[in-house]
Amino acid sequence: MSTKIIKQGIADSIQDAGRFGYQHLGINPNGVMDSIAAQTANILVGNIIHDAVIELHFPASAFLFQQQSIIAISGADFTAMINNVIIPINMPVIVQKNSVLRFSKIKEGARAYLAIRKGFNISQWLHSYSTNTKANAGGHLGRYLHKSDELQLNDTSNYSTLLNNHDCIILNWKADIKDLYLQNHTIRMIKGNEYDRLNESSKKILASSSFVISTQSDRMGYRMKGEKLILNNVQQLISTAVTKGTIQLLPDGQMIILMADHQTTGGYPRIGHVISTDISSLAQYPFNTAIHFTFIEQHEAEDLFFKQYQYLQQLQNACTFRLQEYLLQHGID
Amino acid sequence: MNIYAIGDNALTISFSNIIDEKINKQVLSLFDLLTQQKIIGVKDIIPSYNSLSVVYDLIEIKKQHHRPFNFIKQQIEQLIKDYPVPLENNYRNITIPVCYDTSFALDIIELAEQKNISVDELIHLYTKKTYRVYMIGFLPGFAYMGKVDERLATPRRKSPRINIAAGSVGIAGEQTGIYPLASPGGWNIIGRTPIKMFDAKKEQPAFLQAGDEVQFIPISLEEFNQQLL
DSSP: OEEEEEEOOSSOEEEOSOOOSOGGGTOOOOOOSOHHHHHHHHHHTTOOTTSOEEEEOSSOOEEEESSOEEEEEEEEEOOEEETTEEOOSSSOEEEOTTOEEEEOOOOEEEEEEEEETTOBOOOOBTTBOOOBTTTTBSTTTTSOOOTTOEEEBOOOOOOHHHHTTOSEEEOSOOOOOGGGSOSSOEEEEEEOTTGGGBOHHHHHHHHHSOEEEOTTOOSSEEEEESSOOOBSOOOOOOOEEOOTTEEEEOTTSOEEEEOTTOOSEEOSOEEEEEOHHHHHHHHTOOTTOEEEEEEOOHHHHHHHHHHHHHHHHHHHHHHHHHHHHHHHHTTOO | OEEEESSTTEEEEEOOSSOOHHHHHHHHHHHHHHHHHOOTTEEEEEEOSSEEEEEEOHHHHHHTTOOHHHHHHHHHHHHHHHOOSOOOOOOOEEEEEEEOOTTTOTTHHHHHHHHTSOHHHHHHHHHTSEEEEEEEOSSTTOEEEEOOOTTTOBOOOSSOEEEEOTTEEEEEBTEEEEOSSOEEEOSEEEEEOSSOSBOTTSSSOBSOOTTOEEEEEEEOHHHHHHHHO
16 A cells, blocks of 8 residues: 655655665656654664655655555654644654645755665666656656655555554653754864865854855755855865765855755865764754854764764664563564 | 865865866776775776775764874875875777757757858868767766867857757767757767766666767768667
8 A cells, every 4th residue: 555645845855864876877866855863764764774765855756555554754843743743853753544744834944754664666767766866767767756646655564553544643751862963053074185275364254254044955955144255275186985964165256055966976165064063053053044163083084973873773772662562561563 | 186175075186287188197097996995985997087086984084083184185195105106097999879960950050150160061070080988077978089180179159058959979079979868968979979977777877988088970861860779
C-alpha cells in the first residue's frame, strides 16, 4: 500500500544521508539539509537513522495515507494536522487508513522531515535514495513530488488494536533535540584555505558583523547579504572540490555557503567552512535571518560532531526501546 | 605538495598551482592508489586539474580513536612516500562525433570572425588535437578538457545563456567541454554531439572520466540525426 500526495508542495523530495562515492563523476551528494531532524524522525519510527525521509518546505505537500502507518515529523514545525487534529513534532504518531496529513502554518524553521515506519518501497540510484533533480535520478522519479504521486510503503502491520477507531494516536514520548541546535544564531566555522587573502578590515567584519540569509538561497547554497569582504590577493583559483558548508567569496564581495545540492567543484576563494555540527541549524533558518560567524579549530569541530553523534545514538537507543516495548505489548512485530 | 582541510570532514592535497598534464597525471595516479587502498572512512575521492580531495566519514574514523583529519592526512602522506613515482595509467582513447552545423553551433560564426579564420579552419584547428580530460565537475559528467589551440582560446561569454542543450560542445579559455545535460552556461558553443554524455540508467552514468584522451570527429547534420536514433 501507499501514501498519496493530494496537494503539491513547493519543493518536497525524498532524501537520505546523501550519495557518496560518485563526486569524481560530477555527481553531487544531495541528501537532507538538516541531518539532525532527518535522523530524529527516523529514530522515532524505529527506522535506521539514515533511511529515506521526505524533506518538506512550506507550503508543503498534503498526504493521504492509504494504509495505517506510524509516522514522525521533525525539524521545522509547520503545524502538522491529521485530518483536523494538530500533531506535535518529534513524537511518533500512529495514523489511521484514509487519514490526511497536511501542514497549515509555519511556526518555526524552514524544513520539516517526514519519516514513515519501515520506509518507502523505492529503489536506490547509485546506492542512495536521495533525489538528484539535475540528473533526474534518485528518489521518486528523480524529481520533486507532484500531486497524485503515490509512494509505496514497506510497512504491512495492522495497528487497528492501537488506533481503536481513532484517526491518529500520539505516542507519549518525545525526542528532545533542542540542545543540538544553536540558540544564538552564531555559526561556527573553520578557516578556509584562502582566509588569509582577506584584508585586515574584512577579517574583522567577518568575525563581528551580522550577515543576512538572502532570498536567493536554496538547497544549492545560501547567499549571504552583508558588508562587502575584500581580498588582498585576487589571483584566480583553479577549480577544485568543494563541500557542504564551504563558504565561498563571490566576485561581488558577498559570501555563499554551499549546501546539500552544491556542485562538486568550484573556483571561488574559500574563506571558511561551516562545521558539520551547525549545518542543521543553518538549514532551519528562514530567509532574512541574521547570523554571525565565529571561528573554531579543526579538532574542536571534530569533537563537537562526535558529541552530536553520541547524543543521537543515545536517543536512538531510548526511542527504539520504547517503541519496541509498546508494539510488543500489543502483539505487533 | 600541501594538504589542507576543506571542512571538518574533507581535505585537499594540492600538487601545484598550474594546469599541466604531468601534474594531472600525478593527481590521477594518487586517485587510483587511494581508490585501491580503501582507507577506513573514505567516502569520496575527487580529482581536479592540480589537486585531489578526499571526503571522509568523521564518525567512522573517530570510532577508531583517531583524529580524523590527522589520520587521513598521515595515511595519504605515507602512501605518497611508498609510491613516489606516478603509476602507469591505462588511459582510454575515446572518439566523439560532433556536428558543427550552425543550428547547433550557436557561437561558431562569431568566434571564427573574431579569430579572423574561416569556420572550416576553426573546425580543422579544433579537431586536429587530442584532448585530455583533466577533471569532471560542475554538472554530472561534465568533462573539463584541454588544451585547445591557442588561436581558439576564448573567454566565457559575458552573459551566460539560460539554457544550453545537452550534448553542446563549448570552449572557455583554453578549455573545451560538453554539456552532458541541459543547463545554463557561459561557454562558447561550437557544435553538438549526439552521444549521451550522461545517462543515469547506466551503471557507469558518465561517458567520460578523468584521464581519458578524446578525439573529436566531425559529422554532418544527417549523420547527427542518424546517430541520435
